[in-house]
Amino acid sequence: MxxxxxxxxxxxxxxxxxxxxxxxxxxxxxxxxxxxxxxxxxxxxxxxxxxxxxxxxxxxxxxxxxxxxxxxxxxxxxxRFPCLRRDLAALYAGYYIAELLTDLTDYHDPHPKLFDAARITLRHLGHGSLRARRVLRFELACLREIGLMPTLDRCSQCGEPRELGESTAFGPATGGVLCPACRPGQPHVMTVAERTIEALQDLASPGNAWREREMAGSELASARQTVGAVISHVLGHRPRVWPFLGV
Ligand SMILES: [Zn+2]
Missing domain, CATH: 2.40.50.140 (Nucleic acid-binding proteins)
Known part of the structure; x- marks a missing residue:
């Protein structure tokens, strides 16, 4: 060959x-x-x-x-990515990216966009203020590439547009947002703040909204928890590096 x-x-x-x-x-x-x-x-x-x-x-x-x-x-x-040598938090984020690429993709299944996203993310992990957002963006890029991006703008079951309110039901194991009619009987439903869903939409979109958006630490934590629940469901376990990732 x-x-x-x-x-x-x-x-x-x-x-x-x-x-x-x-x-x-x-x-x-x-x-x-x-x-x-x-x-x-x-x-x-x-x-x-x-x-x-x-x-x-x-x-x-x-x-x-x-x-x-x-x-x-x-x-x-x-x-080489010098920030990974200087900054332990950046290094753990780098390990996490490696873990996602290893465990979420199949052998001999090319994803050039994901390769490029990983490279850009690794290059910028030294910027502490945006690190958590970059990792979230990468997680969402992974989910999109493998066809498991959660639905955010409409009900993942019936397709009705998401009702705007304080919070929305979200099924990490069933494809994302759930409307009130579809929620009953679904497994593992989380209640996620409307602002968190909006933040995830910004983080998953091209352009600069993801970096310009005002996000409190609690909101980043909530976004992290929501995406982490989807990733854990897909992997069948919590990512190994997760306990070491700061928000
Ligand atoms: Zn529905």
Whole structure:
């Protein structure tokens, strides 16, 4: 099979045998792949710095037929995110992005938009005041890309436009907003403040509304809880990095 070249974000590495590494890479062109880097830990490794966790590298992959791991033949660093070295909160947010890419996407299922979103998010995680919003935006981008973006503007069951009020019913396991008629009998219904739903709409939209919007800490926490409930439902468990993420 011909070799494939792609940009890739290194989302996990595991040491194997004496000097080799198995890297999980979220590539721009091929989606998530697991590849064996032979000699990846040798002093004079052919992958100098190209397998650093949460770095973007230019990689060449030799696909293996059947069950075997793909073989990584080149990995050259392209971009590092210095904020992840300086700031522990930024680093945890970076780990969270890696966890979402690893656990929410399938192998060999490309999502170039999500790759680009991850790269931009990682680049800006050092800006503490907007970090929580950037992470929320990335979570929503993930959900959109895998086709599980919760419905916010209308009832997820009957399609009636959302009634404006103080709060609305929201089903993290059933697709989003629920109107009063559809709410009874739905599992795990949350009550979410109207302002939180509006904030999520801004966070999920292009343009600058997401960064210009006034948001109190309690509102960010509520947005985090709402999106986190959807992500936890999709994963089947709470994200592992969640306890370390500040709001
Ligand atoms: Zn309804």
């Amino acid at each position: 011909p070799a494939n070249r792609s940009l890739a974000l290194v989302v996990r590495t595991v040491d194997v045998f004496d000097t080799s590494t198995v890297a999980t890479l979220f590539t721009r062109e091929m989606g998530k792949v697991a590849a064996l880097a032979k000699g990846g830990r040798r002093l004079k490794s052919p992958f100098q710095g190209g397998l650093d966790l949460l770095g973007v590298s230019d990689i060449v992959l030799l696909p293996k037929a059947s069950e075997a791991l793909d073989l990584l033949t080149e990995a050259a660093p392209v971009e």
